[in-house]
Amino acid sequence: MSPGSSSAGRTTPGRIAALGALALAVVLVLILFLGGGNGASYRLLFETGGQLVPGNLVQVGGHPIGSVDKISLTDDWQADIEISTDEPLHEGSTAVIRTASLSGIANRYIAVTPGADDAPELEDGDVITAESTTSPVDLDQFFNTFHPRQRRALRNVIQGFADTYSGAGQTANASYKYLNPSLDAGRRLFAQLTRDQQAFSDFLSDGSRVVGAIAERRDELSALTQNGNEALGAIARENESLDRVLTAFPPTLRQANTTFVNLRAALDDLDPLVATAKVSTRNLTPFLRQLRPVVREGIPVFRNLRKVFNRKGKANDLADTLKDLPTFRKRAKKDLPRSSQAIEESLPDFQFARPYGPDLVGLLSRLGQATSYYDFNGHYAKASALSNIFSYTAGALAPQLPGQQYDFYDANPLGKGNFVRCPGGATQAIAGSNPFTDDGALLSGGEGPNPKCDVGDVPPGP
Numbered sequence: 001m002s003p004g005s006s007s008a009g010r011t012t013p014g015r016i017a018a019l020g021a022l023a024l025a026v027v028l029v030l031i032l033f034l035g036g037g038n039g040a041s042y043r044l045l046f047e048t049g050g051q052l053v054p055g056n057l058v059q060v061g062g063h064p065i066g067s068v069d070k071i072s073l074t075d076d077w078q079a080d081i082e083i084s085t086d087e088p089l090h091e092g093s094t095a096v097i098r099t100a101s102l103s104g105i106a107n108r109y110i111a112v113t114p115g116a117d118d119a120p121e122l123e124d125g126d127v128i129t130a131e132s133t134t135s136p137v138d139l140d141q142f143f144n145t146f147h148p149r150q151r152r153a154l155r156n157v158i159q160g161f162a163d164t165y166s167g168a169g170q171t172a173n174a175s176y177k178y179l180n181p182s183l184d185a186g187r188r189l190f191a192q193l194t195r196d197q198q199a200f201s202d203f204l205s206d207g208s209r210v211v212g213a214i215a216e217r218r219d220e221l222s223a224l225t226q227n228g229n230e231a232l233g234a235i236a237r238e239n240e241s242l243d244r245v246l247t248a249f250p251p252t253l254r255q256a257n258t259t260f261v262n263l264r265a266a267l268d269d270l271d272p273l274v275a276t277a278k279v280s281t282r283n284l285t286p287f288l289r290q291l292r293p294v295v296r297e298g299i300p301v302f303r304n305l306r307k308v309f310n311r312k313g314k315a316n317d318l319a320d321t322l323k324d325l326p327t328f329r330k331r332a333k334k335d336l337p338r339s340s341q342a343i344e345e346s347l348p349d350f351q352f353a354r355p356y357g358p359d360l361v362g363l364l365s366r367l368g369q370a371t372s373y374y375d376f377n378g379h380y381a382k383a384s385a386l387s388n389i390f391s392y393t394a395g396a397l398a399p400q401l402p403g404q405q406y407d408f409y410d411a412n413p414l415g416k417g418n419f420v421r422c423p424g425g426a427t428q429a430i431a432g433s434n435p436f437t438d439d440g441a442l443l444s445g446g447e448g449p450n451p452k453c454d455v456g457d458v459p460p461g462p
Contacts, residue, residue, distance in 0.1 A: 050097035061265035090115035422453035
């Protein structure tokens, strides 16, 4: 190891595993704390109230989900506990009254073990009976199981411990802090040593050979010691960094310990989800196998779809169209109201022209056939539109002068009363057939720029 190197910034598999576990714990905690649900209220029946009071917490896996609302007695002297939860419970849920610590009297809470997620939800106001609840065992109930003589002996033992540790509590606590792990580790060590005598004998024999092999390689061991000395010297030169690491390490371990304790309860709560997911994912493999060709064929589609949204050049993709939408909106904001107004104002004209549609179509389709001359190739029509070339006076037609033929438009322009004949009025009237009056809606007498037609305006004759 070089003199300036340090192991403080080295990434080890242990650190990677610790970081992965911590990230998983954070995700699970966020799921537990951010997951919402509809609130519900239930009644729990216990043999005893276990010193519960209104306001005590209701927890699932150490996470609060509700509180105790009311405590009462049933007719058969059971404790009737009404609780409210943030999310509904499922059938199969059980409840236990637990003690948060021994430092108080009413520091109790209700620990709920929820039923499976695929079980039906309990309805609001349902009762969880005493078969699914467990009352706590208080310390006085434990003492009541002994006979009077045994209780007196136990009391003397407790008083003896009190006299022994009187005034030395702080020192004893410091000693017990390290004694308990040592005793536990020693117990496990000796249990393993005495578990298999043959293995222990082999260990001693192999250890003897190992020590002999080390003695034979004392020169290499000397070099190893020298290199270790240099490594420890490099660590010593980075003592400030090492001190900061060691200072931050205990709080990190305490926080990790708390995290892993909560993670254990979270994993217990996660077991029903995993069990449910096994059933749901049973057919996932054949589904994904059938989905693979669909995805493979969809790749070119999405590749071409990308060109619809983003393509080289100007004004040739959806992105450019979206950029032009604000300008289009500004223009349409002015033009659409005008177009709407124009359409509304043109409705009377279309309403007036609608009945004459058949005549116009018949004129365009039949005029050539009705007025044509015939030659070798068929028939043809020679027609021209003339207007106001004669005047009708005293039963006779008199030709109009060329300068007066167009006075018709100045004196009475189109759309101002020229067309008063009803549709079908170009021929003699036939009862029930023509002229067409649209059930009287086109008869004369109307007001506005387009007067209604005159049913009597038809050619004379039978």
